[in-house]
Amino acid sequence: MASKTFPLHSALKAQTHDAHMKMHRHPLLSPLQDKSISSPEYFGILRAFYEFHAAYEKAFKDIDRKFEHEFCPVDMLEKDFDALSLSRPEIVHMADVKDTCFSSYIGYLYVKQGSTLGGQYISAQLQKNLGLIKGENLFYFNGYGSDNGNIWRSFLSYIEDQSPHVKEEVAVKAAKNVFHDMDAFFKVKYTQSAGEA
Numbered sequence: 001m002a003s004k005t006f007p008l009h010s011a012l013k014a015q016t017h018d019a020h021m022k023m024h025r026h027p028l029l030s031p032l033q034d035k036s037i038s039s040p041e042y043f044g045i046l047r048a049f050y051e052f053h054a055a056y057e058k059a060f061k062d063i064d065r066k067f068e069h070e071f072c073p074v075d076m077l078e079k080d081f082d083a084l085s086l087s088r089p090e091i092v093h094m095a096d097v098k099d100t101c102f103s104s105y106i107g108y109l110y111v112k113q114g115s116t117l118g119g120q121y122i123s124a125q126l127q128k129n130l131g132l133i134k135g136e137n138l139f140y141f142n143g144y145g146s147d148n149g150n151i152w153r154s155f156l157s158y159i160e161d162q163s164p165h166v167k168e169e170v171a172v173k174a175a176k177n178v179f180h181d182m183d184a185f186f187k188v189k190y191t192q193s194a195g196e197a
Contacts, residue, residue, distance in 0.1 A: 006156045008163045008171070012110045015172045019179035020114075026183065028190040032122050032141075035129050041193075042130060046140065047089040048189040050077040052182055056108055059097035063105045065165070067158050069144075069151045070109065071116055076140040083137035095181045099174065103167040106159055107174025113155045116143030 023029065028048060031037040053073040081088050097104075119141040123134060132138040134145060144151045159166070 055095040079139040103170035104174035107171040
């Protein structure tokens, strides 16, 4: 039996590949894969993601036909802050999300939902290197935990079901913009952290 194809997902994946790979090499995020990561480095990464996602979550909060199991990064990061006894960062960065149409939402959603897959590897490294425990003080990078695979497949079905309402070129552009905005903002945060070191 042939596996089901997901044309919209294939387009998003292919056309954002370079931008995605660039984020894996970002200096702010590289400690996540380093066994010598320090707690302050990890806390700084959490704060950067919190500030970044807050703007995008606010921009798309009123979208109709949302994905039923949409990941809530701000909520998960707040759980991390509370569990680690960290204060919640003041939101000083608000990305300028100009296009908040449904197609752009799909682009952002693709990046956000996809991050939960890579988060499984990262959460395993954080458990080993920082002694964090999934479900106790490790939430954001743990994503959906053991349900990640099932929810990702549900997401793929969702975006294909919604594809008649999606302009592919707009969704791809939005996904690329998310990576671009993230890269630019994280460079600022990395520069700030280097200056404070």
